Amino acid sequence: MTCKAGLPLDEGAPCMGAQLYAAITALDVPEGVQIVPVDCLSACNTGAAVALSAPGRWSYVYGRMTADNAADILLGAAAYAAAPDGLVPWRERPVIFRKQSLARIPPLEAAHV
Numbered sequence: 001m002t003c004k005a006g007l008p009l010d011e012g013a014p015c016m017g018a019q020l021y022a023a024i025t026a027l028d029v030p031e032g033v034q035i036v037p038v039d040c041l042s043a044c045n046t047g048a049a050v051a052l053s054a055p056g057r058w059s060y061v062y063g064r065m066t067a068d069n070a071a072d073i074l075l076g077a078a079a080y081a082a083a084p085d086g087l088v089p090w091r092e093r094p095v096i097f098r099k100q101s102l103a104r105i106p107p108l109e110a111a112h113v
Helices: 016-025 067-082 095-099
Strands: 050-052 059-062 101-105
Touching (some): 016 067, 067 095
C-alpha cells in the first residue's frame, strides 16, 4: 500500500493507503468480504482508492477514500458481496460509493471484442 493520494508524505508517516487499510482491517469485516491489500491502483490523482471485484461480477474502483470512510467502505463491500452480479442498486450504496466512483468494469464473461 503505497498510495499517497497525490500528497506529500512526512518521513516515517504511513501513507494514505496504509492508513486506509489499517482502518478497514481494524473493523469487523462482513461475511463474504475479503480484504486484500495491493500496492497501487493507479488512481494517483484520486487516491486513496479501493476496488471491489469477484469472478463473474461487475468490478468497481472508488477514489478519494480516507480512513474515516472505513465503515462505509465495509457497508458497501457487504452490499456488493450480497449482489449476485455485483450491481448494487444506486440508493442502496453508501453515499461515498455513489459520489466517488472512478470506474465500473464489466465481468470478463460480458466483454466483447
